[in-house]
Amino acid sequence: MTGLWRMIGQRLLLGMLTLFIISVVIFGATELLPGDLARELLGQSATEETLAALREQLGLNDPAPVRYWNWLTGVLQGDFGLSMATQKPISELVGARLGNTLFLALYAAALSIPLSLLLGVLAALWRNSVFDRASNALALTAISFPEFFVAYILILWLAQTGLFPSMVRITGATTTGDLLYSAFLPALTLTLVVTAHMMRMTRAAIINLLASPYIEMARLKGMSPMRVVLRHAVPNALAPIINVVALNLAYLITGVVVVEVVFVYPGLGQLMIDAVTNRDIPVVQAIALIFAAAYVLLNLLADVLSTVTNPRLMHRT
Amino acid sequence: MTVLVSLIVGLGLFFIIGLAARVALQAAAPARHRPMFRDMPLTAAFGLAVILVYVVVAILAPVIAPFGEGEVLGDQYLPWAAPHYLGTDKLGRDMLTRLIYGARNTVGIAFATTALAFVAGSVLGIWAALAGGWLDQGLSRLVDALMAIPALVFSLLLLTIFGTSVLTLILVIAAVDATRVYRLARSVAQGIVVMDYIEAARLRGEGNWHLIRREILPNAMAPLVAEFGLRFCFVFLSISALSFLGLGIKPPTADWGSMVRENATLITFGDITPLLPAGAIALLTVAVNFVVDWQLHRASGLRD
Numbered sequence: 001m002t003g004l005w006r007m008i009g010q011r012l013l014l015g016m017l018t019l020f021i022i023s024v025v026i027f028g029a030t031e032l033l034p035g036d037l038a039r040e041l042l043g044q045s046a047t048e049e050t051l052a053a054l055r056e057q058l059g060l061n062d063p064a065p066v067r068y069w070n071w072l073t074g075v076l077q078g079d080f081g082l083s084m085a086t087q088k089p090i091s092e093l094v095g096a097r098l099g100n101t102l103f104l105a106l107y108a109a110a111l112s113i114p115l116s117l118l119l120g121v122l123a124a125l126w127r128n129s130v131f132d133r134a135s136n137a138l139a140l141t142a143i144s145f146p147e148f149f150v151a152y153i154l155i156l157w158l159a160q161t162g163l164f165p166s167m168v169r170i171t172g173a174t175t176t177g178d179l180l181y182s183a184f185l186p187a188l189t190l191t192l193v194v195t196a197h198m199m200r201m202t203r204a205a206i207i208n209l210l211a212s213p214y215i216e217m218a219r220l221k222g223m224s225p226m227r228v229v230l231r232h233a234v235p236n237a238l239a240p241i242i243n244v245v246a247l248n249l250a251y252l253i254t255g256v257v258v259v260e261v262v263f264v265y266p267g268l269g270q271l272m273i274d275a276v277t278n279r280d281i282p283v284v285q286a287i288a289l290i291f292a293a294a295y296v297l298l299n300l301l302a303d304v305l306s307t308v309t310n311p312r313l314m315h316r317t
Numbered sequence: 318m319t320v321l322v323s324l325i326v327g328l329g330l331f332f333i334i335g336l337a338a339r340v341a342l343q344a345a346a347p348a349r350h351r352p353m354f355r356d357m358p359l360t361a362a363f364g365l366a367v368i369l370v371y372v373v374v375a376i377l378a379p380v381i382a383p384f385g386e387g388e389v390l391g392d393q394y395l396p397w398a399a400p401h402y403l404g405t406d407k408l409g410r411d412m413l414t415r416l417i418y419g420a421r422n423t424v425g426i427a428f429a430t431t432a433l434a435f436v437a438g439s440v441l442g443i444w445a446a447l448a449g450g451w452l453d454q455g456l457s458r459l460v461d462a463l464m465a466i467p468a469l470v471f472s473l474l475l476l477t478i479f480g481t482s483v484l485t486l487i488l489v490i491a492a493v494d495a496t497r498v499y500r501l502a503r504s505v506a507q508g509i510v511v512m513d514y515i516e517a518a519r520l521r522g523e524g525n526w527h528l529i530r531r532e533i534l535p536n537a538m539a540p541l542v543a544e545f546g547l548r549f550c551f552v553f554l555s556i557s558a559l560s561f562l563g564l565g566i567k568p569p570t571a572d573w574g575s576m577v578r579e580n581a582t583l584i585t586f587g588d589i590t591p592l593l594p595a596g597a598i599a600l601l602t603v604a605v606n607f608v609v610d611w612q613l614h615r616a617s618g619l620r621d
Contacts, residue, residue: 021462030478040480137360140610144602146554148561148577149595152584157320160587254467258558262581272470273562276477284477291470 008304015300022292023075026285027068041084041279057082058282080286085278090286093271098290100170101260101267104183105252108190113245116195120202120241125229127207136203139196147255151189151262158185168265186263190255194248201244205237239306246302250295335359338366357611364607371601375420382414387569394583397590404590406580412590418571419594424601426487426566427553433491434552435545438498443529443537445499446506457503460496468493469555473564481564486556494552501544505537539616546609550602557598573598 030037038054039046054060059067074081080090123132142150159166168182209215210233218228257269264270268287275283339362342354354362374381383400384390388410395405403412445453463471475489509515510533518532534541559565560574568575573594580591 018462018465022465025462025466026474029474033478140360140606141599141603144550144554144606145599146557146561146574146595146602148558149592149599152577152581152592152595155584156587156589156592160585166585250467254469257469257473258562261562272473273564276473276481276564279477279480281477284474288466288470288474292466295467296465 004308007307011300011303015296018296019293022296023072023289024068026288026292027071028064030281030285031064037281041281054084057084075286075289081282083275083280083283085275085280085283090283093283094268094286094290097266097268097271100265101253101256101269103179104186104190104256104260104265104267105249107180107183107187108194108252109249111187112191112195112198112248115191116198117202117241119195120199121206121229121234123199123203124206124210124233125225127203132203135199139200142192142196145193147189147193147258148262150192151186151259154185154189155262158188166263168263170266183265186256186259186265189259189262190252193255194252198244198248202237202241205240205244206233209233209237235309238309242306242309243302246298246305250298253291253294253298331363332359334366335363338362353615360607361611364604364611367600367604368608371420371424371604374417375424378417378421382417384411384414386414386418386571388414394580403593406576407582412593415571415576416573416594416597419573419576419597422566422570423557423560423573423598424553426483427549427556430487430491430556431494431545431549431552433487434494434548435498435541437491438495439502439534439537439541440529441495442499442502443506443533444525446503446510447525447528447533453503456499460499463493463496464500468497468551469558472555472559476559476564481567483566483570486559486565490552490555490559494548497551498544498548502537502541505540506533509533509536543609543613543616546605546612550605550609553598553602 033040037058038051038060042050042054059070062070071081078091080094082088083090083093086093119135123135126132155166158164164185165182166185168186170179206229210229215228215232218232219225223231256265256267257272259265260267260269261273268290272284272287274280275287336359339354339357339359342357342362342365343351346354389408390401390405390411391409393405393407393409395401395409397404401411401413403416406412406415441456445456466474472489472493475492476485479485479489515528515532518528523532556565557574560572561578563575563578565574566572568579576594577591583591
């Protein structure tokens, strides 16, 4: 067990290091711009006073390392600075929407993970059957669709008939039940987009194992195919499956951007698009950092979980 | 009911186009390539046919299109009727014309971006594998750090900083995708640089550029070509997504992503016109994926 804890500690440290580097990249990207950021943002016609005021606000008069240090210490205390467009604290803007985005991502995950695992196991069980071929072709098709295409098709079929609302409105009075109902279409869109990939990987991971001798043994002793797959193949295929699930959850976090815009869902993605359109750099940096942190954390979690489920990796010295 | 009918019609079209394309390709191919096309799955034949149609439409856009690209012709949101076979958009421009020009603009820009990402990523990747040492370490760690940020988020960050124009869009997406190509090119090349014939070429006194061009690239071609197809799909989808979000290709240039956005309100009236450009994007991506899948299957030598 000590080996396991040491491994988790190592991965955590590595994750922290990655996050630190990411924060440097996200902050340092503004330095890539040739010339003055303030002038670039305000345009050629800006007066000297407004330029000076903006430089003061962005802290552009300090050297870059000092600015980075101030930004980082602020972020670690939950203070992302002020939005340039609205002059409100960014933490306030982000705080309200972070919960909404997490809810949508979790909702989609709750729908897509069981569905894709079930489909993947069935496709592996009945490989080369009509079901397998059809689901494979469908999965390849679904991967190729832009999110907004899937979203609009769903709106056309399910919202036009009045079954589900095509816009999500969240107020203080919205209950969880209402939210589950009104966020169903965005969640379903995300589900369709990620299920294909997870299903294909699950199928591939299980089929890879079916050629191994111990599966042959189980089959020879007269076990039913279903039992062979469920009892012997799936537990050993867990590591790759967990990895691809985590990868797709990480994808969900960025995939919400387009889906939120289509369904006018008040989440982080929509906020980010507005900020990019207004070139509100502090807001974009803050949201990029949050998304990247979620991405790193999920990968870390996948790493740890796939080690825990694989005894061979766990006992390695 | 309509869903079922359109599904059946779609499947029927798929089979007819696929079969026709397979027969045509077999007849047109030189004798030594014929077996390859004879065994090709229907999906791949369908994919090749679709790609061919897109390329022809993109090249001949001004000849095929009934009207000018940005021409305002009359009322907005006209229904599907001659002379505007697919109606008009929110400014009264002909939908069919803009769809045809979109093939040129959207696909052209996506192709240029992919090519750029590919050249940069594969040259750097192979060079890193060849040189080894601190250069390899430095580049690889940099790429690792950049890849730890989700692609769409990183592109959005860069677009905020550099502003949104077609040129910055191409450069930003190319830079983000080049990191992914670099990874693959480096790992493929690492398997090749340890070969004896590379050693022999080095002893002959060949330079790095010659090694990359004449010795490594020809042997790394198969995985790189498949990656090019996949990368094109990713680039195409991200450019469309950015255009859809209003951050990519700007009007009046006809572009499928922004066409969906401009006319999205029609969906709420049950009109499927805005789905056409989105469908055009989806169809091309599916087609490329089908062909890549076939090529990968062939390259891996699987015969199950």
